[in-house]
Structures are given as structure tokens and as C-alpha cells.
Amino acid sequence: MQYNHQEIEKKWQEYWAKNQTFKASNTSDKPKYYVLDMFPYPSGAGLHVGHPLGYIASDIYARYKRHKGFNVLHPQGYDSFGLPAEQYAIQTGQHPAITTETNIKTYRGQLDKIGFSFDWSREVRTSNPEYYKWTQWIFIQLFNSWYNKDSDKAEDVSTLIAKFEAEGNTTVNAVCDEDIITFTADEWNGFSSTKQQEILLQYRLTFLSDTEVNWCPALGTVLANDEIVNGVSERGGHPVVRKKMTQWSMRISAYAQRLLDGLNGIDWPQPLKDIQTNWIGRSQGAMVSFKVDGNDANIDVFTTRPDTIYGVSFMTLAPEHELVAKITTDAQREAVETYVEATAKRSERDRMADVKTISGVFTGAYAIHPFSGKQVPIWIGDYVLASYGTGAVMAVPCGDQRDYDFAKHFDLEIPNIFEGVDISEEAFADKEKSVIANSDFLNGLPYKKAMKTVIYEMEQRGFGYGKINYRLRDAVFSRQRYWGEPFPVYYKDGMPQMIEKQHLPVVLPEVEKYLPTEDGKPPLGNADVWAWDTTTNTVVSNDKIDNETVFPLELNTMPGWAGSSWYFNRYMDATNDGDFVSAAAVEYWKEVDLYIGGSEHATGHLLYARFWQKFLFDLGLVPVDEFAKKLINQGMILGTSAIVYRVAGTNKYVSLGLKDNYKADELQELRVDVKLINSSDELNLEGLKNWQPQYADAEFELEDGKYIVGREVEKMSKRWFNVVNPDDICEEYGADSLRLFEMFLGPLEQFKPWKTSGISGVYSFLKKLWKLFHNGENFEVSEGEPTKDNLKTLHKTIKKVEEDIENFSFNTSVSTFMIAVNELTAQKCNNKAILEELLILVSPYAPHIAEELWSELGHENSIAFAAFPQFDGKHLIESEKEYPISFNGKMRFKLKLPLDMSKEDIEKTVMAHEKTQEQLQGRTPKKVIIVPGKIINIVG
RNA sequence: GCAGGAAUGGCGGAACUGGUAUACGCGUCAGAUUUAGAAUCUGAAUUUUGAGAGUUCGAAUCUCUCUUCCUGUACCA
Secondary structure (H helix, E strand, C coil): CCCCHHHHHHHHHHHHHHHCCCCCCCCCCCCEEEEEECCCCCCCCCCCCCCHHHHHHHHHHHHHHHHCCCEEECCCCECCCCHHHHHHHHHHCCCHHHHHHHHHHHHHHHHHHCCCCCCHHHCCECCCHHHHHHHHHHHHHHHCEEEECCCCEEEEHHHHHHHHHHHCCCCCCEECCCCCCCCCHHHHHHCCHHHHHHHHHCCECEEEEEEEEEEECCCCEEECHHHEECCEECCCCCECEEEEEEEEEECHHHHHHHHHHHHHHCECCHHHHHHHHHHHCEEEEEEEEEEECCCCCEEEEEECCHHHHHHCCEEEECCCCCCHHHHCCHHHHHHHHHHHHHHHHCCHHHHHHCCCCCCEEEEEEEEECCCCCCEEEEEEECCCCCCCCCCEEEECCCCCHHHHHHHHHCCCCCCCCECCCCCCCCCCCCHHHCEECCCHHHCCCEHHHHHHHHHHHHHHHCCEEEEEEECCCCEECCECCCCCCECCEEEECCEEEECCHHHCCCCCCCCCCCCCCCCCCCHHHHCCCCEEECCCCEEECHHHCCCCCEEEECCCECCCHHHHCCHHHHHHHCCCCCCCCCHHHHHHHCCEEEEEECHHHCCCHHHHHHHHHHHHHHCCCCCCCCCEEEEEECCCEEEEEEEEEEECCCCEEECHHHHHHCCHHHEEEEEECHHHECCCCEECHHHHHHHCHHHCCCEEECECCECECEEEEECCCHHHCCCCCHHHHHHHCCHHHHHHHHHHCCCCCCCEECCHHHHHHHHHHHHHHHHHCEECCEECCECCCCCHHHHHHHHHHHHHHHHHHHCCCHHHHHHHHHHHHHHHHHCCCCEHHHHHHHHHHHCCCCHHHHHHHHHHCCCCCCHHHCCCCCCCHHHHCCCEEEEEEEECCEEEEEEEEECCCCHHHHHHHHHHCHHHHHHHCCCCCCEEEEECCCEEEEEC
């Protein structure tokens, strides 16, 4: 019987589906283990061979854990809200739900062919109302919460209202909006309901605010920073302007410190932790308030170097700073206004890209130095960003290079407040080495002491205090799009009202057009039936809006990261209709033990999901405040494009080896379909002619009768014609080969190129494995005692494979299998006991062939739960060692010696050996190093 | 600019706490089988780990200097 992968794989995939082999139970005597992949967005293009890399790795680990006796949860689903389906709807009118459904079918078909051990009974789709009902519900929980800094956690707003009613807000220590008015209990109780709601909104964890956003008029939507390239939209290249809009935001900044601290307790890749740490951007310093001379305004600045306060020789405000207009003197007004206008025209992008040009203008006003009482001029300059800190800086030119450059450029004073430092050329920014001088009570103090002293002094005098600042901004949560979760929100008197839990989900309405409305409202503005009737608690026609009992619903939808911020919890109890996840299920599974996915989500999904998890933890809804214990970033599989060289202006193509006969500018590089290339980089000329009309009458300049293409490693993409579809690989070589090969390519985390030709190696490995169980056409294994060599090979393999899987070194375990099969073939081993254990080792990697041979061996049940072989070191004990004999560190020959031989005897035997004498040529060695069991080195 | 990572045959990559460098696979070449090809089997070659120094009996591995490449991030006060 020949190894027929197509037949076998189909058979076992059907078996697993029919028997629900991988369905996980929420109760078990076994210990639990939760293995999760980042769920895919089902795009129209389907999967290419790069996509399943991480899924294969996690599947191997999940299967391994089952063999090790764990109750494994290994689910999969779809992050099915997203822009591509909506764009397609705009172009064709096809409802995104239909596009999404079609794409999911394609994905599912492709995934099934690879033989994953997913528990599909727990599938989630973020665009299903049964799912987004709970996304809406979590949103409501956020709305109903505020962040209490005293207890350092989120609490229900009822506790906040209680405080307001009893004491007003002066004693409340909350993370909230900046421009909060203070009020007493009496005042609070006297406020109108609308006023109270307005105030509460400033404290809620999700809140409405006027935010500056990147508005793209052509697309009719707000864009995130990473959706803008060179000042225009990534999609379509349309201009983008800054615009103030009322948007929902998430108060993630409340969790900045906990998001930072939490990183210490989780096993995530260091680079990823670094990215998040950087993104959160904690900096310790002080807030200092400067009075403006002859004006009642105060300029607040944040600084990380309050110790250098005596070095302040001017101040700089961002051009957008709200005090600019107020403090500018008449004499300077025109210059200032011109400058402000000029900077407003420049996009954020331009300003950031252009860091060398120094520009600014004097406002004519002066601030009073809080310690020295001296006048310091106030400038505006675009090197100060409105969005960071307070949008104003105290400039210390001697200690900050940007302030230094600014001062030099405008010929401002540069006082030196460092002991023994030359600042004639550049600023001195090395704080650890600085000792303060010319600074009154700070003289002679090193950085740390000066910091403490000055902050204490400022707090005493009341114009400053120590502060920790974060770069992390609150996250805008509104999108002007159709294909996303609708908010469970209607508006009464302009104030947002939440729809109660029992009336969820609020289902996405039907619209005629998926574009924004003509008057600039989001796509949901096109819906005719999009109003909330508070008497029936249903969505009703807009005609009925009377603002008495029927109110307009929110027109924005939630961003892509909403649904993915909690899906890992939903898998634990995916069909629960009464709760987002049952307490019992989440108590049992707790958190993801192993999460595999790309590092590109470092500052998006992975940060937001941690935030929501901490929030849910504060509310007591989940038992742990980090959702994933261990995370691995898989690398990308790159394509290997094929390049032909056309002689410019002709239809003649030159083979790779002959292109040096032409000048570089005479040749054009064109990419051709990688399917037309064989394993030796030779182009199929007939195939090319049929591929695209432009090649139909092409001429070729061949070398040795062949056309050899150039190769280039780059991302897999349709436009490079280098995409390889896993379906084709499964068809030709089988899923087991695909799985083994993807792992064999190299370390999981690394980026590596795909070359289909390499797959023949793992394919012939599978055929060799098959042969071990067969004699010609017949299945044949022997029952007797295994030989010593058989056992040695097996146990060596058990040990290595187990270590490799535990270390996620899947590439090396594939080579270990190859070595094992090669050795057993050489030993002519067909011993049942040996082969049975070998099969279990192989089965996480190549489950189909393993199941088939396992059943041939007479087993009735799936191999999936067979106990992992037990390693026994006694089979590896050697009595002899083939020592490498080195001379001055270079290995010259080998010598077999007993392992229990004493050092003295080894030395005698080695020195007496004829080859030693040959090497020494009569010299007497200076030294002989003997490391028993390892090496012998003769020096001299 | 700052932070992090990497560099090993023609290619992808092995090498555990310093101890036989290139395991395993692809490709290449030669041979066997075959009408031919594919497939299969047998055998072979590539030369010192980016460069330079240091520590050591011994360095891909540890230390220093430099080069190149990749990733992230950037007037963050």
C-alpha cells in the first residue's frame, strides 16, 4: 500500500468532525490548558501559506498537551467586522454580512484542510449579534464605571454619585477630564439632571468628548494615525484634515500604570513589552506654574528636569496653546498670528518630518521665574507639541538640545547651571552625571537629590508638585462606518442614554448606501429605522422620533478592536445567552495559557485587550487581570518572487546568467507567477506565454537551453505573483507535509522565505515513515522485543522532541524525526512497541498519517489522547565514548575509550597512541587537558 | 537620533551550561534503476562562523571596537 495523503487526510478530517474529537469540556479531572491563536479577519483573498504558521505551531502545542494529559481548550473564530467588506459594499452594494459569510466559508474550508484540532463548537464571530450583544454590554459597564485612584480600580458610578451627594467632588480622587468644576454636596443636589449627567460623563470610563481627529472628507470617516501615509489617506490617497468632532473615548489612561506594572508578571517577548512600555511612555517629573507678568494667566508646564529650573531662560508654547492669543502683546500680535496660521496649515506629519528647521516667534510677554523672580521671555515654537504634557515647556537651553538650538537660533541667553561642564557647543543632557550650580539652594546637588529638594520646595511654596506623566492617550472609540458594532446608546436632551441589558443586542440597521450621508453624518445616518422607542424598547422608524418617548440612536459604530478586546473570554462559554461568560467557565479556564500571533498588534489589540481585562477584573467579572500568561510572536513567511529581465523597448527576455551582457538601464525587471518556476529556478516558457497576453510572442535569450529567473524575497502579495495557496500544497503533498514543512523552515519567531521546492524533503520523510510500517504492499510490524539500538533511537527522540516542544523549537524536532526515521530504517526496525511510541511523538506535527497508522496498529480510538511516551535515560547510557583528540584546540583524530577510565589511564593510552606521536613529531606536550566524557586536548 | 535584534556552506538553518562547527533538509555533481521522464536508492563536494582584537588549554558561543542589515519609535519637554 502506498502512502496516499489525499485519501488519509480526508478520512481523518471527517472522523474528527464527526466524532467531535476536539470538543473541550468545561469540567474535567485533568488540569486545564488554553491555547489560543489571534483570530483572523476573513479577507476575500483567502489564506496563503504564511497565515497558518502560527496556527500550526499552536495546534502542535495543543495536541502535545492533550497527549500530556491536559484538558485543552483550542478554539478558533473570526474577527469579522472590518473595512474591506464595507469598501466592497460601497463599490458593489453587496451587504457586508454576505461578503463576510462567503469569506468565512472560504477560510473554514482552507483551515479544515490543514487538520487543525480546533473546537469549532465554540466558534465566535465578532459581527454576529449574539456576540456583539456582549461587546455592547461591556461598553455599558464601562459607561457605568469611574476610576477611583484611592482604591486604584474601576468602581460603579453609584459610589461616585454617593460621594457627590454627601461631600461634593472636592474629596474625590478620580481619573477624569481636566476641566472639572468643583462643587459642594448642596450644589450637586441642586443641579438639574442634565447638568448632573454632564458632570458624570467627565468621570465615566467611556465618555463623549470633542476630540481632534484625522478627518478624511473623501472617505467620510475618521482615520487612525496608522491609516495615514504622508499626510494623505492610505486608502485612496485622499487629503486628511484635523477636525474637532464629538466622539466616544475610552479612558485607558486610567490604567497606564497598571498596564505598565502588569508587564512584569507575564511571559511575553521582551521586544513586545518594550514597545508597550514605550507607548505608555511614563515620565517622572513635576508640574510647575509660571505667572505671566502683567497678566492674570498662568502657564503650567510639565518637566522631567525640575532640578534645572534655574537654567530657564525662556518659555515656549505650542502655537495652538490656548494662552497664545491672551498674552501676546499688540506689538507682536501680527507676527504671532502669521506664525500660528502658517503652522496650522502644515500637517502634523510635515511638522514631525521636518525637525531641522527651527522656527518660532516672540509673544512680547514675559513670565516670572517662580524662584528667582526674573523675567523670562515667552516664545511660541512648533517644536513644542500641543498634544503632549501641557503644550508648553520651560526652556533650559543648557540642559536640553532642542532648547539649546532654539536659543542659539534666536540668540537667547544660555545660562550654565552645571558644575564643570562646557556648554559652548551643545547642551549637557546627561542627568546622572550632572551637579547643579548657580542655582541658589540647589548648588552642589547631584541630579536625584536636586530633584527631591526642588520638588519639595515647590510644593511648600505652592507653585508646583511632583507628577508622573504618560504619553498614552485616551483611545477614540467612535468610527464613522457601517460595518461595526452599533452603540447601545440613544440621546435624550443631548445626553447619551444606555439601553438596558435585557433589550440587547441593538442590531445593525439596514441602509441603502454604505457611504456617509450628504450632510456628513456617518453611514448609519442613512438608516430609516434607527430610533429607540422607550415604551416598547425596540428600534423603530425615525419618523416616530418625538424626543418624548422615541429618541435618535447613536450613528457611530465601534472600532475594530472592540470585539477583539474580550473574545478570549467568550470562547470559554461561547454560546451563553444570559452572560458574556459564565462565572463557572471563567473560573475554570481563567486565562489563556499560550497565545500565538503577530507582533504588529503590540500597541493595538494587545494593549486594549489588557485594558478591558483589567477593567473586567475590577468589576469582579474575571478572576485574573492579565488575559494571556504567555505570548509568542510568530514571524512572517515571505514570498520568493520570480523575476524576468526584459530588454527595454523589446519583447525579448534575458536569462539571469546573461544579464550582465546588458547595461543595467537596458533591462527591466518584471515579476512573473511563481507557479511557472521549477525547483531549479527554471522558467516554464510555454506556461509563461499562456499566462499573460504580453508574453504570447516573447523571445528568450537562454543559457544552456534554459531560462533562469532571478529571485527576490518579499512579502507575499498578489501584485508580486508570489502567493502560494495552502490548498495547492495540501492537494499535492498533503496537510501533514505542509505542517511539517512550515515548522521545518526555521525558528517560529523568525521571518523566513517560502520555497515550495523544499517541501519534497518532509514529503519523503513521511513516505519513509510509512515504509517503516509496511513491507512492500502490506502492513507489517513485528511483535518481539526491540533491540538496544531501537530503544536508543526512540528514547533519544523522545527526549529531544519533548524538550523542543516545551521550548517552542519546532524546527529542530522535525529534524529529530528525520534522524529517527533514517536510523530506524537503517536498523530495519519494524518493531511495534517502538513504532507505536514514535507515532505518538509525530502525531502533533503530522496528525493524519499518525491516526492512519495508529488504527492500522489495531487501535480503535483516536491517537489524539494517547499518553505521551515516557523517556527512560537507561537506554542512552553508554559505556564508551569516541573522544575527539585535539592538538592546540584543533581536532585531529578520534579514539574510542571506556567512559569509566580514569584520567591517568586516558592520558597514558592517548599518549601511547601512534597517531598522537605522529602529531607531536617528537615534541613533549606542555599540558594535557582531559575532560572526561567530552574532549582531550594536547597542548604543545 | 533613541531602543531592541541579527550576521554560520550556493540556500533555509543545527550546535545544550565555552569542548568534534555546518546536524536535518533543499540545491548541485557523480553513479544505480528506467525506453524516457518522474520517483527511488547509493555516494560526493562546499571550509572555519560579518571584520578586528582580547580572555582561555580550547570561542559560533564570553568581553571590547567596528561594519552591515532588520524591527520598533521619534521634536515626549
